[in-house]
Amino acid sequence: MFFWTLIGILLSILTHYLNELLHNQIILACFIIVVLVLWQITPYKKISLNRCHLPAKINPFGLQSGIDNFKFGIKKAWYCVGAC
Known part of the structure; x- marks a missing residue:
């Protein structure tokens, strides 16, 4: 958001x-x-679209889980905006 x-x-x-x-x-x-x-x-649009579809490696336990989810959200949003 x-x-x-x-x-x-x-x-x-x-x-x-x-x-x-x-x-x-x-x-x-x-x-x-x-x-x-x-x-x-531009090739940047295609790169953003491809990176938007990459799966994330998220740790399921502990503090690292929250950090991984936050980083995943930031990356996904960045590439989603670039693809659109």
């Missing part, structure tokens, strides 16, 4: 500044589409 909230806030701020910079909505929509298409063809 933290990463999606953070990305949502950053995208809202970016949208606000792009609306001020580009007053024409058509130009803004074209700019966003070009950025999205470029992201879809």
Whole structure:
């Protein structure tokens, strides 16, 4: 949830500044589409998608279990945001 909230806030701020910079909505929509298409063809998107599907090694007992779960959540969220 933290990463999606953070990305949502950053995208809202970016949208606000792009609306001020580009007053024409058509130009803004074209700019966003070009950025999205470029992201879809980068190898980084594919790497994020592949790493998002990797299984985690989580210790089932003790304090290490909590640490492993936290690290798994952070990594999964990072690659999920990168894949989307």
